[in-house]
Amino acid sequence: MTRALAFFAALACGRAAAADFGRQPLADPRDPPAYAPLSGGEGASYELGQRVLNTQWVVAGAPRAARIDGLGPLFNIGSCDGCHNDGARGRGPEGDGPVPGSLVLQLQRGAGPDPVYGHTLNVAAIDGLEAEAAVSVHYRARHGRYPDGERWTLRVPAYRVEALRDGALAADTVLQPRVAPALYGAGLLERISDAQRRRWAADPAARRDGIRGERAGRFGWQGASVSIAEQTARAFSREMGLMTRLLPADDCTPAQTRCRLADGGVPEVDDALFAAVLAFQQKLAVPAVQRRPESGERAGATLFAAAGCALCHRPRASVRLDDGRTVTIAAYSDLLLHDLGPGLADRDAAGRPHTRRWRTAPLWAVGLVPRTGVPTYLHDGRALSLEQAVLWHDGEAARARLRFEALDAGRRGQLLAWLARR
Ligand code: HEC
Numbered sequence: 081m082t083r084a085l086a087f088f089a090a091l092a093c094g095r096a097a098a099a100d101f102g103r104q105p106l107a108d109p110r111d112p113p114a115y116a117p118l119s120g121g122e123g124a125s126y127e128l129g130q131r132v133l134n135t136q137w138v139v140a141g142a143p144r145a146a147r148i149d150g151l152g153p154l155f156n157i158g159s160c161d162g163c164h165n166d167g168a169r170g171r172g173p174e175g176d177g178p179v180p181g182s183l184v185l186q187l188q189r190g191a192g193p194d195p196v197y198g199h200t201l202n203v204a205a206i207d208g209l210e211a212e213a214a215v216s217v218h219y220r221a222r223h224g225r226y227p228d229g230e231r232w233t234l235r236v237p238a239y240r241v242e243a244l245r246d247g248a249l250a251a252d253t254v255l256q257p258r259v260a261p262a263l264y265g266a267g268l269l270e271r272i273s274d275a276q277r278r279r280w281a282a283d284p285a286a287r288r289d290g291i292r293g294e295r296a297g298r299f300g301w302q303g304a305s306v307s308i309a310e311q312t313a314r315a316f317s318r319e320m321g322l323m324t325r326l327l328p329a330d331d332c333t334p335a336q337t338r339c340r341l342a343d344g345g346v347p348e349v350d351d352a353l354f355a356a357v358l359a360f361q362q363k364l365a366v367p368a369v370q371r372r373p374e375s376g377e378r379a380g381a382t383l384f385a386a387a388g389c390a391l392c393h394r395p396r397a398s399v400r401l402d403d404g405r406t407v408t409i410a411a412y413s414d415l416l417l418h419d420l421g422p423g424l425a426d427r428d429a430a431g432r433p434h435t436r437r438w439r440t441a442p443l444w445a446v447g448l449v450p451r452t453g454v455p456t457y458l459h460d461g462r463a464l465s466l467e468q469a470v471l472w473h474d475g476e477a478a479r480a481r482l483r484f485e486a487l488d489a490g491r492r493g494q495l496l497a498w499l500a501r502r
């Protein structure tokens with residue numbers, strides 16, 4: 081009821097503008113709203129889902145924990161919310177030292193997980209077991225100048241993995257540092273049609289700029305998951321050591337014999353709780369960002385398009401809702417993978433660069449990032465500002481970056497200020 085009221089109040093304020101469906105005012109950050117009114121049953125499962133997102137899971141056999149036990153034995157953080165704070169993105173590193181818990185080190189060897197440590201390096205374990213490792217980062221500065229002489233500095237990360245419980249990593253195991261992305265609007269991203277993605281991938285204007293998008297999954301920084309359900313099952317398994325019907329395994333490998341202890345039965349997450357956390361994510365709105373009614377709006381959008389940013393960060397997409405309506409969202413993504421050059425590539429344990437293809441990051445909540453602490457951008461949080469994020473663009477995005485660099489300082493500022501209002 082209150083949700084429905086808030087929704088219609090937002091409509092009355094003209095917030096849900098025609099080309100920006102899915103935005104809702106965030107009156108209370110602890111209680112993020114849905115993007116559409118929910119029927120009674122839907123409202124109940126949305127609220128249950130929000131509670132599941134906030135649930136701190138406990139070890140198997142803990143007293144009075146019937147539905148929320150089975151955590152671990154290896155895990156990273158014991159709740160979804162610990163990494164995706166009320167739907168917001170996780171924190172990246174502010175400086176040198178141990179990485180925050182919401183930056184996960186995924187592992188890949190060949191086409192699969194690391195044979196010893198699994199899909200993620202788990203930095204926590206239940207009592208009686210040791211964590212797999214401890215991860216820290218060290219940055220070195222890279223300096224440069226714009227054509228007009230103004231200086232910039234970027235920070236280049238190097239990861240250190242210590243206290244490896246089951247021996248050194250193989251030299252060709254790729255370390256994939258990933259900050260937890262925001263969950264806002266995930267359900268709308270899921271509704272962007274494949275036909276639309278195919279059209280974007282074939283767009284001659286993009287091709288002329290050297291941009292060739294590749295279709296993969298829609299979720300994760302590299303589109304590794306095809307759906308919110310798949311990503312959620314993987315999160316339960318790999319980040320929390322919790323089995324679901326969809327993925328009845330945790331991140332223990334055959335090499336880790338003690339890791340099989342203390343599981344709470346299959347599935348540990350029952351179907352009702354899984355369905356609810358899915359329903360919550362599928363209906364979660366994108367918080368509205370304060371936009372003063374200002375003249376810079378059109379100029380910023382024009383600069384963004386003229387630089388070629390919009391060839392990947394697509395400002396408009398049509399999606400069909402459950403009620404049959406077609407609406408236009410402004411996610412600023414084509415949900416395609418692009419090669420962004422060697423600078424952003426993951427590196428293996430021996431320091432050699434590997435994967436460099438990334439899903440175009442949706443920009444529709446980047447304006448909210450500074451709200452939750454020191455802002456960090458890009459897949460590993462290396463950029464401390466929107467400007468730094470843009471300066472890291474290379475590969476297929478090199479031309480767009482060069483056009484951005486060639487703007488005078490006033491126009492660069494205008495474009496960045498516009499980005500900060502997305
Ligand atoms: C330890 C931190 C951590 C926890 C706990 C965690 N996640 Fe994530 N989440 C991540 C990271 C890191 C990614 C990015 C994965 C990638 O790029 O492959 C991610 C990605 C996602 C995405 C994809 C978003 C997008 O737009 O790409 C969804 C959805 C998601 N998580 C849901 C959940 C749910 C639901 C839970 C709880 C069941 C959860 N996560 C628990 C770290 C976490």
Ligand code: HEC
Binds near residue numbers: 384480
């Ligand atoms: C070839 C496609 C492409 C073009 C062109 C492009 N981007 Fe991106 N952008 C990406 C991808 C892919 C990422 C994610 C990279 C990563 O996380 O390592 C990204 C990330 C970003 C981010 C960080 C988002 C976040 O959530 O942390 C910002 C800001 C951004 N782009 C702005 C721009 C601007 C401004 C332009 C134009 C000057 C531009 N991009 C041009 C593909 C592109």
